[in-house]
Amino acid sequence: MTCSSPRTIIALGLEGSANKLGVGIVKHIYPGGIPADAELVPEVVELANVRDTYNPPAGEGFLPRDVAAHHRSVIVPLLHQAFAEAKITHEDLDCICYTKGPGMGAPLQSVALVARTISQLWDIPLVGVNHCVGHIEMGRAITGAQNPVVLYVSGGNTQVIAYSQQTYRIFGETLDIAIGNCLDRFARVLKLPNDPSPGYNIEQYAKRGSKFIELPYTVKGMDVSFSGILSFIEKLAKTEPEKYAPEDLCYSLQENMFAMLVEITERAMAHIGSNEVLVVGGVGCNVRLQEMMGQMAEERGGKVFATDMRYCIDNGIMIAQAGALAFARGFTTSIDDSWITQRFRTDQVHVEWRT
Incomplete structure (x- = not known):
């Protein structure tokens, strides 16, 4: 199964598994169309990658409820900033990707709620992404490691x-x-x-x-x-x-x-x-x-x-990167399944975009 858009996919990524809230937008280009059976190797264009960090006082850690409150307070401004940098609107998006886990429960839930809401408001498919796989796919894309x-x-x-x-x-x-x-x-x-x-x-x-x-x-x-x-x-x-x-x-x-x-x-x-x-x-x-x-x-x-x-520090574009690859293979997350899990292991993901 392939995505309905044969040449390009524009994905929004929302990351908030810990004290950093990231919003990223990536564009995947497949000059010859999306291959049905081969490994997906798109041309990756970074459109936006913005981030805001919650920092407690020196000598203190951060509580999940405080991190979640931070994410809720800055996510809408970050969304506006990301769309402005990308020079697009939500109408240009093919999918909305969010971190499903692993991570801290309250921050994850706050970001998933926003992803779920704008997915329904804008009628755009939702893609839940494993945080660890997001790091790996962004690293592969940036460095060229085979x-x-x-x-x-x-x-x-x-x-x-x-x-x-x-x-x-x-x-x-x-x-x-x-x-x-x-x-x-x-x-x-x-x-x-x-x-x-x-x-x-x-x-x-x-x-x-x-x-x-x-x-x-x-x-x-x-x-x-x-x-x-x-x-x-x-x-x-x-x-x-x-x-x-x-x-x-x-x-x-x-x-x-x-x-x-x-x-x-x-x-x-x-x-x-x-x-x-x-x-x-x-x-x-x-x-x-x-x-x-x-x-x-x-x-x-x-x-x-x-x-x-x-890219090594938690960011939104890594979630967009992994989500866009999954979306190109026809994967989406229904609203009923758009929950989060603090223990989402790396080896639980079917990496269908690689062969």
């Missing part, structure tokens, strides 16, 4: 992924908290600002660190664990602040956890025979992580692919 092992690292997720038989298979993942959550929570201990993000500020501290402090290194097969590392380094920071400089703690935390990720990613590359690594998710912006992953890939005769802050 068949990479994907390292997905963010505030809520840590997974090593590879594509096989129309599914993104999870080779390894965190057994407890995500790496981004670990970084965020340690930033609170150090009272680092949340603007632009706790992880970014830890990265800047780490650049000034020079003394490596031994921390637990927890790799279990293809999986990793970060909760014990966090407890250990929190104790050092709180009980012996005069002995351990914040810069050295941040440096050691990064080096330790990134080495764990490099290990399991390299093992996945060896298993599937790939020489490409695609790093996606908010933590994927970290330059040191990209360097370490790049060194490993180079030693294997491979290459690492990564995006900048426009």
Whole structure:
């Protein structure tokens, strides 16, 4: 089955799974029409990609209800801004895509409600999108990576992924908290600002660190664990602040956890025979992580692919990108099924647009 529009698809994407609300508009062009059986490789034109972030005070995390209130307050202005940047109106849209999960319940629900409402108001099909798959498809489109092992690292997720038989298979993942959550929570201990993000500020501290402090290194097969590392380094920071400089703690935390990720990613590359690594998710912006992953890939005769802050941090255009691909294969979400789920796994998605 193919979309009724044989050459172009314009998709609106709404992302609000955590503290960032993103609205994006993408245009897919198929010069020869949408192929029925081949892999979909459209020309991708970015029309708009706007975002607004909820930042609590330094040393504090964010509550789901506060994030949801933020999203509700800014989503209409962001929609207007996105349409103005794209120089289109809602009448030009083929589908409205929203993040179905995973993520924080209240923010997800707020954005899904808006998507559901404008879908009915404008009589435009709705497409529910897996947040993780959105990151992967945007990363593939921007970098040109063909068949990479994907390292997905963010505030809520840590997974090593590879594509096989129309599914993104999870080779390894965190057994407890995500790496981004670990970084965020340690930033609170150090009272680092949340603007632009706790992880970014830890990265800047780490650049000034020079003394490596031994921390637990927890790799279990293809999986990793970060909760014990966090407890250990929190104790050092709180009980012996005069002995351990914040810069050295941040440096050691990064080096330790990134080495764990490099290990399991390299093992996945060896298993599937790939020489490409695609790093996606908010933590994927970290330059040191990209360097370490790049060194490993180079030693294997491979290459690492990564995006900048426009695309690695949660954004609306990644949801539009994945949604447009699904829509081209005839997938839509009925209003009755337009619910959200906080636990929507990457390997639950039928990736029908790839062969």
